Amino acid sequence: xxxKSALYVVATPIGNLNDISLRxxxxxxxxxxxxxEHVQNSMHLLSHHSIDVKNTKLMALHQHNEKNxxxxxxxxxxxxxxxxxxxxxxxPAVSDPGAFLVQHIREQGFTIIPVPGANAAICALSAAGxxxxxxxxxxxxxxxxxxxxxxxxxxxxxxxxxxxxxAPHRILECLTDMTAIFGVQRQLTIARELTKLFETIHTxxxxxxxxxxxxxxxxxxxxxxxxxxxAPIEEKSHISESAQSTLKILLxxxxxxxxxxxxxxxxxxxxxALYQFALSLKK
Numbered sequence: 001x002x003x004k005s006a007l008y009v010v011a012t013p014i015g016n017l018n019d020i021s022l023r024x025x026x027x028x029x030x031x032x033x034x035x036x037e038h039v040q041n042s043m044h045l046l047s048h049h050s051i052d053v054k055n056t057k058l059m060a061l062h063q064h065n066e067k068n069x070x071x072x073x074x075x076x077x078x079x080x081x082x083x084x085x086x087x088x089x090x091x092p093a094v095s096d097p098g099a100f101l102v103q104h105i106r107e108q109g110f111t112i113i114p115v116p117g118a119n120a121a122i123c124a125l126s127a128a129g130x131x132x133x134x135x136x137x138x139x140x141x142x143x144x145x146x147x148x149x150x151x152x153x154x155x156x157x158x159x160x161x162x163x164x165x166x167a168p169h170r171i172l173e174c175l176t177d178m179t180a181i182f183g184v185q186r187q188l189t190i191a192r193e194l195t196k197l198f199e200t201i202h203t204x205x206x207x208x209x210x211x212x213x214x215x216x217x218x219x220x221x222x223x224x225x226x227x228x229x230x231a232p233i234e235e236k237s238h239i240s241e242s243a244q245s246t247l248k249i250l251l252x253x254x255x256x257x258x259x260x261x262x263x264x265x266x267x268x269x270x271x272x273a274l275y276q277f278a279l280s281l282k283k
């Protein structure tokens with residue numbers, strides 16, 4: 001049974017309607033209120049899974065009415081009703097409406113219960129084959145090119161995998177700006193129409209991406225997730241004089257590997273660079 005006076009943040013499919021958890025299906029048949037980004041879209045999902053909502057109140061909550069809708073939902077929770085929040089696709093409050101609502105309801109002391117499920121960013125990342133364990137989810141870049149270029153510049157040197165969302169009518173100019181800031185050789189995975197009939201996942205360098213996008217008009221259609229490899233980490237080639245002195249002293253008393261390890265810990269210098277320097281001293 002659903003918890004009274006609780007707001008459930010329910011993830012819904014991003015394409016394939018079967019990508020929804022059993023818990024979500026059960027819950028949506030039990031709550032008193034469903035707040036949906038577009039009620040008609042959510043009705044299609046509910047009907048597909050034969051979820052009976054005859055006794056459920058359905059209301060709209062989207063980017064244009066979220067503050068007003070939040071007050072209505074607060075009233076339902078105060079009356080000990082349970083409420084489920086849905087967006088058209090994916091997880092509410094993640095590059096979609098819902099963050100203000102969650103914040104507002106939590107501030108009033110009510111329980112927030114996430115019901116996890118589909119997420120386009122994680123879906124794309126899982127298929128990108130990037131071994132770097134760290135990533136930054138940025139979401140949508142600014143619409144205007146100047147602002148977008150400035151945003152990309154702040155991200156250009158980060159070593160983390162970068163994940164962006166982009167709309168079809170901006171994909172070409174977005175890739176052009178990425179190439180200008182990140183460089184032509186940065187690797188990119190383009191994921192479009194994830195979990196849908198024409199799902200496409202393509203990995204290439206940024207300069208090849210523009211060629212690929214222009215090669216077929218269909219490549220510019222659908223919702224995009226762009227997964228960009230992080231900036232390469234440049235190893236230090238210069239070793240400070242203090243680190244050299246420390247290493248020379250330690251080498252007189254310790255084996256090479258131990259001397260290098262201790263020097264790296266003391267100085268903060270790159271261990272590989274210190275090791276190569278120690279080898280040159282030994283020679």
